Amino acid sequence: MSVQKNDEQSREPSRPSRRAPLIAASAVVVAAVAVTAVVGLTGGDGRSTDAANGPVAEVSTYADSTKAATVLDRPFTKPDLVLTDTKGQKFDLRERTKGKPTLIYFGYTHCPDVCPLTMSNIAIAKKQLPKPDQEKLQVVFVTTDPERDTSAELAKWLPAAGDPSFTGLTGDFSAIQAGARQVGIGIDPPKKEKDGSVVSMHGAQVIAFSPTTDQGYVLYGEDTTVDDYAKDLPKIIKGENP
Numbered sequence: 147m148s149v150q151k152n153d154e155q156s157r158e159p160s161r162p163s164r165r166a167p168l169i170a171a172s173a174v175v176v177a178a179v180a181v182t183a184v185v186g187l188t189g190g191d192g193r194s195t196d197a198a199n200g201p202v203a204e205v206s207t208y209a210d211s212t213k214a215a216t217v218l219d220r221p222f223t224k225p226d227l228v229l230t231d232t233k234g235q236k237f238d239l240r241e242r243t244k245g246k247p248t249l250i251y252f253g254y255t256h257c258p259d260v261c262p263l264t265m266s267n268i269a270i271a272k273k274q275l276p277k278p279d280q281e282k283l284q285v286v287f288v289t290t291d292p293e294r295d296t297s298a299e300l301a302k303w304l305p306a307a308g309d310p311s312f313t314g315l316t317g318d319f320s321a322i323q324a325g326a327r328q329v330g331i332g333i334d335p336p337k338k339e340k341d342g343s344v345v346s347m348h349g350a351q352v353i354a355f356s357p358t359t360d361q362g363y364v365l366y367g368e369d370t371t372v373d374d375y376a377k378d379l380p381k382i383i384k385g386e387n388p
Contacts, residue, residue, distance in 0.1 A: 181342045213376035215364045215388040222362035224355055225250070225325035227289070229317035231329075232301035236314055239286065239325075240360070247383040248284040248355040250362070252333060254291035254346040255303040260368050263309030264352060271375035272309060279313050279383050282357070285312045288325070291346040292316045297305075329353055329362055358385035 156323055185306030208267050218266050231237040238251075250266060253261035265287065276324070287304060289295035295303075317357040322334045333348035363383065378388035 152245065177242075187381055191360050198206065213388065214366060214370045215378055216366075217387050218363050218365065221235040221355065221359070223358075224248075224360050224362065225328045227288070227315070227317075227321065227325040229315040229321070230297055232297050232304065232314045234297045235351060237313070241306070241314070242313075243284050243286065243355070244360060245357055247282055247357045247385070248286060249352050249382075250286045250288065250329070250355065250385065251352045252288045252290050252322070252348050253350070254289050254336075254348070255295050255299055256291065256344065257346070260350050264309040264350070264368065265312065266368075267372045269309040269312070270326045270372045271379055274376045275379060275383075280311075282383055283379065285309065286311055286315060288315045288322060290319075290322065290326075290333050290348040292319050292322060293336065293345070309342070331349065355383045356385040 163220070205237075210324050224243070227239040229237055229239070246260040247257050251261075251264060253259070253264070265285075266286055272283055274283070275283070285308070287300070287308070289300065297314075300316060304310070304312045304314045319335060323335075324351065326333045331351065331353075333349065336346045341383055350368040352366040353362040354366070355362045363388075364378075381388045
């Protein structure tokens with residue numbers, strides 16, 4: 147699995163882009179070999195932009211180049227996040243998704259490509275599941291741009307981009323950033339560009355959490371297709387390796 151930029155790939159850790167952001171993982175993972183690495187956000191000069199908070203979570207992966215899923219040899223603990231849902235109510239992520247197969251994604255509603263595509267792919271794959279399995283699967287979208295992504299905005303965007311059953315969460319940016327770091331996702335504060343647009347740079351991976359252990363044990367990159375999700379979701383729902 148590689149660390150990517152918007153227009154290029156690099157073996158060195160780099161700032162996540164709006165289109166192809168990074169997750170804390172090794173720059174190169176050899177197929178069928180477990181690898182452990184720690185990656186922090188870095189600026190254009192290669193210096194860490196997040197040194198005060200320490201490195202993001204450690205990731206140990208077991209990759210199979212023939213599969214979309216990357217199974218973690220060392221699973222993540224579910225983020226300790228208490229945010230606000232699309233109804234304006236408090237949502238304790240750990241408590242509300244306990245014992246449930248859960249997919250978590252950090253993104254933003256003004257994202258021009260990857261975020262809506264990811265939500266759409268998951269939604270289409272979910273509809274292919276038997277009804278009981280559809281009801282079990284929890285999909286949580288945590289905004290990386292909480293200033294613009296209010297509860298009302300998420301409530302309007304999620305049904306169109308994904309599925310009405312998806313949970314949208316917003317709240318304090320520092321809390322969201324800290325929660326993302328717990329699962330190896332790098333997030334930068336939203337930045338206004340010279341043309342007036344606002345860009346939120348964030349890790350673009352979907353993390354699957356097991357209903358049996360509540361541990362995040364599978365990663366999916368932005369290139370994961372509807373067919374990939376459709377193939378794997380029945381196993382994710384059972385807590386099995388895809």
